Amino acid sequence: MTSPMKADQLFLASDAALRSVIDRIEPDDLHKPVPASWSSIDDPTVLDLLRSHAYDEAWVPGVLAGASVVDGDELRDTDLLGADPIAAYDALNEAATALVRAGVDPASTFRFQYGDYSADEGLSHLALYRAFQAWMIAKHLGIPFRLSPELIAGLNQWVLPHAEEWRAFGVFPPEIEPPVGADDETRLLCAVGYWVP
Template identity: 50%
Template sequence: MKQKELFLQADAALRSVIDRITPDQLGLPAPAEWAVTPNPTVRDVLAAHARDEAWVPDVLLGRTIEDAGGTYDGDLLGDDPIAAYDRLNDLATGAVNENLNPDKVVHLSYGDFTIREYLEHVSIYRAFQAWSIARLLGWDYALPAPLLDLLEEIVGPQIDGFREMGVFPPEVAVPDDADRETRLLGRVGYWVPEG
């Protein structure tokens, strides 16, 4: 199932970015649309990703929000946010590496989807946040080539449909000589020129 590899590549990309965040960067402001918290910081964005990672094993088992109760309420990051995130990331990676039935229906807050579709959805979130967080923090970062290949193959043909669902903002025009990463980022509405 290519969606499994897409998830693992996107999750690894996000982790590679998160693992570079320093304690002093956690308090930096983040775009309001990245978190439900008013005036979010990078730590708030990390908290949202930690919660998303924490949910992966339960979602794959078919658990619902009701089943989990308040398991993932509150602060999942504690005194060492990066290490806490990494632990949750390890659990999510382990769950996705199991022998999954891609057609099994799982329950998300916005509806029921197959595992194949769920992995696509959460991979989009991870991949483009990896790029966006690195960009926010001023780092030189490119999506890994194998991830870019899978995004183009799996997500590329569905961009307009995802945009209709509200997943992607409007397309952004990119330079005529843009590389393929920039072209993809433009298609999904994330690319912004430097400077």
């Protein structure tokens, strides 16, 4: 029997999955459009999405320290990607990974724009965004990718019990009926409404 995945392990696995996809984005892909639902800006591109993920990685140190955007958000107006967007993202990813690997205080509070959460809940929120974005970006660009069995198990543990609650908040689209004979990855993606044939 597989032991439960800890929240920090889920974050690290999800973050690594997203990086594995981002590192295979070709320069010509950066200006391709992505679905409008993936971004709050008009006519978003892959580069815009990468900017969003770079920002999310850059905020991890602040989140772990109990900071919030309400305290100030210098990162929002900062060019985090520069001339080499993938390398810049990788550097931010490495910094976030190192901090989480060094240990997260379980008694800390993560202060997100939508509320305050315990460290475990906060890490699971950060993880679900990364994991499902990894799959969606790969699918969108035709990059070969599958969620690992360990990551699927962790998402089933940490995310699925809250899927309906988060769906009510608009985080997930409607659930999809899985096809006959669906594998574990497909069933998970259908449960959160992201699966695309």
